[in-house]
Amino acid sequence: AQKITQTQPGMFVQEKEAVTLDCTYDTSDPSYGLFWYKQPSSGEMIFLIYQGSYDQQNATEGRYSLNFQKARKSANLVISASQLGDSAMYFCAMREALTGGGNKLTFGTGTQLKVEL
């Protein structure tokens, strides 16, 4: 069975600093992928970034990057140059490939990030 662990219930970071949100996973499937989602206080779930297990390079999307360490089974999200609008809950999720395409997601418990002035 797949398992996702986010050990930081809450994190604080100063504006303009970088912050790393931890995510570790466990799976016996050699082919897997990890998604990060952001949930602001307004409640919607926003897709941020994806990392596949066979991807040669760490994923990047603007100020978001993934520190993917396969041997350690970790896929930490790095947010550079934090902004006040980054304050939100962040979820790591692992995909399970579905027959016929598509992904089923298992979510971690989330990390609440607060960006301070």
Add this chain to the structure above:
Amino acid sequence: DAGVIQSPRHEVTEMGQEVTLRCKPISGHDYLFWYRQTMMRGLELLIYFNNNVPIDDSGMPEDRFSAKMPNASFSTLKIQPSEPRDSAVYFCASSSRGVSNQPQHFGDGTRLSIL
């Protein structure tokens, strides 16, 4: 492009009443997922559909919960009778088939309160 649309955004009702949550997925998406989010249990997958057919409903908590997808552009999640412990945020998400990096796109959720 329109995203996943859920209605209502908020629902407050009394215990024992029937509750119907609605979802319109993104056009062209093959998969539709219903999730429940609570403080205690986090995000839980309740059921998902592929091409309007329910594939896995193992996450549906009880027989009081049912979900349908009569066509590619509409799905409902029904709770009858509702109980206070059903209070949660319910999300609908959709995704397309194809390459492995396809994210699920979420609606804004329905915040359900059962009194």
